[in-house]
Amino acid sequence: MKKLSFLAIILVSAISVFAQKPAPKPTPKVLTEKEQKLLSQKFQAVLMVTKTAEETTFWEDKKAAVEALADAADLLWEENANQSAKWLTKAWNLIDEVPESPKDEKMSEFFTRSDKSGLQATVLKVAYKRDTPLAEKFIKQLTDKEPGEKKDKGAFDDKSARSEQLLGLAMQAVETNPNLAFSLAQRSLADGISFTFQPVLTSLRQKDVNLANRLFDLALARLSTPDEAQTLAGYLFRSGFNFAINSSGGMILAVNPNQQDLPPVAQAEPNRARNFLSAVYQTMFTRQFSLDTPEDKRKAENLLLLAGQILDKYNIYAPELLPPTKAFLLQLQTQLYPNRQNKSSENSNSKLRDLPKDATKEQRYDAMIADLEDRANNETDPIAKKLAYIHAALSTNAEDYKRGIGIAKKIEDEDLLQDVVSFVLYRAALKFVEKKEIETAEELAPQIKETLRRSVVKIAVAQALLEPKKDKNIEQAQIELEKQRAFALLNDVQRDLQNEDASLNLIKTLFGTTAVLAKFDKTQALNSLEQTVQMINKSDKFNLKESSAPKLGIDISKTSSATVATQRIGFGFNNAIENLIETDFEQVASIVERVSAKEIRGVGRIETARLFFQKNKDLFAQIGK
Amino acid sequence: MKKFCLGLFLILFLALNNFAQVKKEESNAALENAKIKITLLDLPGVNLEKSKWELAYELRIANEKQLFDAMTNGKIEDLNAIPKLGEFINKGSFTKNNLSNKENRETVLTIPLDKKTQEMLVGDLESLTKSANLAAQNKNTRESLTERQMKTQNLVLYANILVYDAKLKKNIIVPFNWILPFTRFSHLPGANFEMTFEIKEGGDFAKSVVLPEKLKNSKTTIIKQ
Numbered sequence: 001m002k003k004l005s006f007l008a009i010i011l012v013s014a015i016s017v018f019a020q021k022p023a024p025k026p027t028p029k030v031l032t033e034k035e036q037k038l039l040s041q042k043f044q045a046v047l048m049v050t051k052t053a054e055e056t057t058f059w060e061d062k063k064a065a066v067e068a069l070a071d072a073a074d075l076l077w078e079e080n081a082n083q084s085a086k087w088l089t090k091a092w093n094l095i096d097e098v099p100e101s102p103k104d105e106k107m108s109e110f111f112t113r114s115d116k117s118g119l120q121a122t123v124l125k126v127a128y129k130r131d132t133p134l135a136e137k138f139i140k141q142l143t144d145k146e147p148g149e150k151k152d153k154g155a156f157d158d159k160s161a162r163s164e165q166l167l168g169l170a171m172q173a174v175e176t177n178p179n180l181a182f183s184l185a186q187r188s189l190a191d192g193i194s195f196t197f198q199p200v201l202t203s204l205r206q207k208d209v210n211l212a213n214r215l216f217d218l219a220l221a222r223l224s225t226p227d228e229a230q231t232l233a234g235y236l237f238r239s240g241f242n243f244a245i246n247s248s249g250g251m252i253l254a255v256n257p258n259q260q261d262l263p264p265v266a267q268a269e270p271n272r273a274r275n276f277l278s279a280v281y282q283t284m285f286t287r288q289f290s291l292d293t294p295e296d297k298r299k300a301e302n303l304l305l306l307a308g309q310i311l312d313k314y315n316i317y318a319p320e321l322l323p324p325t326k327a328f329l330l331q332l333q334t335q336l337y338p339n340r341q342n343k344s345s346e347n348s349n350s351k352l353r354d355l356p357k358d359a360t361k362e363q364r365y366d367a368m369i370a371d372l373e374d375r376a377n378n379e380t381d382p383i384a385k386k387l388a389y390i391h392a393a394l395s396t397n398a399e400d401y402k403r404g405i406g407i408a409k410k411i412e413d414e415d416l417l418q419d420v421v422s423f424v425l426y427r428a429a430l431k432f433v434e435k436k437e438i439e440t441a442e443e444l445a446p447q448i449k450e451t452l453r454r455s456v457v458k459i460a461v462a463q464a465l466l467e468p469k470k471d472k473n474i475e476q477a478q479i480e481l482e483k484q485r486a487f488a489l490l491n492d493v494q495r496d497l498q499n500e501d502a503s504l505n506l507i508k509t510l511f512g513t514t515a516v517l518a519k520f521d522k523t524q525a526l527n528s529l530e531q532t533v534q535m536i537n538k539s540d541k542f543n544l545k546e547s548s549a550p551k552l553g554i555d556i557s558k559t560s561s562a563t564v565a566t567q568r569i570g571f572g573f574n575n576a577i578e579n580l581i582e583t584d585f586e587q588v589a590s591i592v593e594r595v596s597a598k599e600i601r602g603v604g605r606i607e608t609a610r611l612f613f614q615k616n617k618d619l620f621a622q623i624g625k
Numbered sequence: 626m627k628k629f630c631l632g633l634f635l636i637l638f639l640a641l642n643n644f645a646q647v648k649k650e651e652s653n654a655a656l657e658n659a660k661i662k663i664t665l666l667d668l669p670g671v672n673l674e675k676s677k678w679e680l681a682y683e684l685r686i687a688n689e690k691q692l693f694d695a696m697t698n699g700k701i702e703d704l705n706a707i708p709k710l711g712e713f714i715n716k717g718s719f720t721k722n723n724l725s726n727k728e729n730r731e732t733v734l735t736i737p738l739d740k741k742t743q744e745m746l747v748g749d750l751e752s753l754t755k756s757a758n759l760a761a762q763n764k765n766t767r768e769s770l771t772e773r774q775m776k777t778q779n780l781v782l783y784a785n786i787l788v789y790d791a792k793l794k795k796n797i798i799v800p801f802n803w804i805l806p807f808t809r810f811s812h813l814p815g816a817n818f819e820m821t822f823e824i825k826e827g828g829d830f831a832k833s834v835v836l837p838e839k840l841k842n843s844k845t846t847i848i849k850q
Contacts, residue, residue: 382718383681383785387798415675415789416796555828556787556798 035623038616041585045612048589048605049075053087055602062098064599066091066119067545071606074126075613085134088127092138095119117161121168128173128180139184142166158194167196174200178207182215193219193228195242195254198235202259216272220279226302229280233310236266236273243305270317277310277318285328291335304332349374369396373407386411390557393420398565399435401428401444418449423554426453427564433460434565445489452505453552455493459512462486463569466519483520490517494528502538505550508571510535512550515570518579526584529576529591537596544603547572574607581611656743658735659684659714659780660817663801665730668824670792672725680801681718682784684736686745687711689777692804710781714742746807749778753808780805780818788824799830 031039053072056065069091073084095116120142127135142165158164170184185200197219205212216235223229227244234242240259266273284303291297307329314322351367351374359367372395376388389411396404401424408420425448432441442461448454465486469479493513500506510532518525536542547570553561569575577588585608592604613620663680670676687695687710695710715736721729738746756773759765784801805818822832 381681381683381716381785383679383787383798386787413679413787413789416787419796555795 031623035619038619039623041612042616042620044586044589045609046076046079049609052602052605055598056090059599059602061541061599062094063115063119064603066094066098067122068599068602068606069094070123070126071610074130075606075610077130081130085131088123088131088134091123092120092127092141095123117165117168120165121172124169125172128177139169158188158196159192160194163188163191163194164196167194167200170200171196171203174203174207178204178211182208182211185215186218189219189222192225193223193231195227195231198231198242199240199256199259201235202239202262202265205265213269213272220272220276223276223279224283226284226299226306229276229284229306230302230309232276233280233306233313236269236276237264237310237313239264243309244302266313266317273313273317277314277321280306280310281314281318281321281325285325297336300332300336304329304336307332365397369403369407376407376410382412386413386416387556390416390420390554393424394554394557394560394563396424398427398431398563401425404428419554422448422450422453423552423560426450426457426552429457430460430565433457433464436464438464442489450552451496451500452509452550455496455509456512456550456552458489458493459509459516459569462489463516465489466516486516487521490524494531498531502535504539504542505552507532507535507539507542508546508548508550511547511573511576512569512571514576515578518576522580522584525576525580526587526591529580529588530594532576533591533594536600537594541597542600544573544600544607547575573604574611577608577611581608582615585612656738656746658737661734661736661782662817662819663732663734664819664821665724665788666821666823668724668788668790668792669826670724670790671730673791674723675789675791676724677720677722677789678724678730679718679720679787680732680784681716681787682734682782682801683709683716684714685709685711685781685783686714686742687779687781687804688745688775689779690775692779693775709783711779712742714738714780745778749776749807752776778807780807782818786822788830790824790828793824793826793828795828797824797828797830799824799832801832803834805834 049072052068056068059065059068069087073087073091077084098115098119120138124135124138127138142162158167166184166188170181170188173184174181181200181204185197185204188194188197201212201215201219204215216232219228219232223232230243234240239262240256242254244254285307291300307325311322311325311329314325351370352364355363355367369392372388372392376385376392379385379388389407393404393407396407404424405421408417408424411417411420425444429441429444429448432438432444438461441457441464445454445457445461448457462485465482490513493509497506497510497513510528514525514528514532517528549564549566549569549571551561553559553564570578580588588608589605592601592608595601595604661684665678668676691711717734717736719732721732723729752773756765756769759769782801782803782805784803786799786801788797788799789795790797799822801820801822803818803820819835820833821835822830824830
């Protein structure tokens, strides 16, 4: 009974969404059957979103609840702005209840991003898009808060939780509202010049040079530490780059690939470059410092790193400061490393080092792999030896898989050996797909013993076979043949995956299968989607908004996944339903309802509705007319 | 009476002296080996035939000054850095299969210590006693404390454990590097240490060094894979 009354409330609120919309004047236009069906589907989509937003109160996963409320508000704002504003406010207030997720140990040396900052940016983005006064209200709450001291900071963390939030939002706003981005970034300076300040400044310059110059000048006026200087130096001299010293005293680098090829700002702003170099010299290179504690030493290493980065710039923009800066650098170096030895003499037998200067790229590659293999051969610690062989095998080029396998076969551990061989073949096959050498990839696929890797390769091959042909001379018969080959491959995948244990990677692979199947056999695709939902129900959690490729690297090699060619197939829920939503909306919605975890089901409903609205945007506009 | 008193004093003195000699010999004898017990507490695929663990280790000895220098050079966080800290004592490796049998989830490494290492450890113990006596008399100076600190010996275990869990179908590397201040464990006969580790569902691992009772809380680190 309770359930029934709850449903009634949801229905009433869904209906009221329409009731509150200003009623259009009755028109004599008679809707076609197709239009009537579309409106009925729209009603269902609105109901799905409303129902989900109302249910978030009962969700244990508060992070998912905040995201769902923000998404729901954005999707239905035009239908009912009042209700949507309430959802958005509810989302904003709920952020305080989101627990911080554990740190990613692999990345914590570089970044320790907070979930709360990301969620605040998500809610604020919708607020700025839909209701600026509401967004300003949220921002005021944010800036009135304490800065929020960050503990155990990564080298590239922002100065405070507050500056992380303000700059995250500025980054999102810069494209559509540069003035807002300026204002938010300026406010972040209250806690110092943060790492994210550089990308904001660079993006702002692309939109409005004057605003970027004003922001730069404001930052320069409060410059005080080497890490702050690194941020501004990157902006002026090498866009997208930021250097720091890690806990072991080594140099680490963060690169923003979207900004790394821009021309240096200093060329266009030589006076600003000069002001910056003078400020750094005055505030940092004229001071005495001690090296008594590890912290002192870290600071000095950061200073040395900075001096090394910008020394040649003094020659161009502030030549009178070059000699004293050089003297400072030398003194600091001697103080920090009094007994520095030449490390290059450590490895006495190096084929790479013995190469002539005019050696070709291929010769260098050969020598490098030979060196790595030799190092593994000479290692006496049995575990280090295995790791060294893995490193050498993975250092081979993806297409040079035979050499990689040859090295891997020296690993004296059958399970590890098979894992590495399977990975090297998987990586090679995907590379061949990328290079359109489909036959070679197809030949390699059956040799991959690990099921998920083999399946991903088969999906990629099937996808490549189904791609529209540029060559118009290809006969229809051949196209049909390739379709059949793709179908057979996907059938293999479905059969193989039936026996696999539920895992995130399995679910992603199933979504990938569905996405490709949906291009030519919708019935099979719906079956596959249903199979995927069954798998989701067997696992603890899954984020239906995630569409990245499955992580099928070698467990004990952190970087192995990064050496795999990126696939254009999406492996997320959205990719799976993209080609089904217009033709089979009801079926997709019905399959989503079979997800047992309420949070995952809710996200599924919202994503289904979002895609439905997106795909039918033009049709709704036509009906509106 | 005087004669009796003198005789008793001599006897007592001799007895005490003998006792001290015996203690010192016992102590030296006990220091001939370092014993390190390592236990794999649990892993998801413990009952599966293909699950196994392999350990490769190197034991070294380093005094506090060497550790301090390494720390100020930022090398202490990276125990895999080359050159390794201190002086070499021993190295070895083994693999254990059939992990459903509890005996195969634990091992005791008995590592012989050479004369020089034994003397370093005995020196450490004597320096500790001397420092404790000075402290009791309130005569410890900053210099004597610094001197004592620099003489403190640490056994440094460089090790990696490679686990294959047949249930997770995963190879997992557990870095198993420990710095073991010798005198913290000196109430035990000889150089004895005990560590544990376990693999959790999902492939995370936890590792601990079991500290003596007086230090109670063991140090546990949980690493997410």
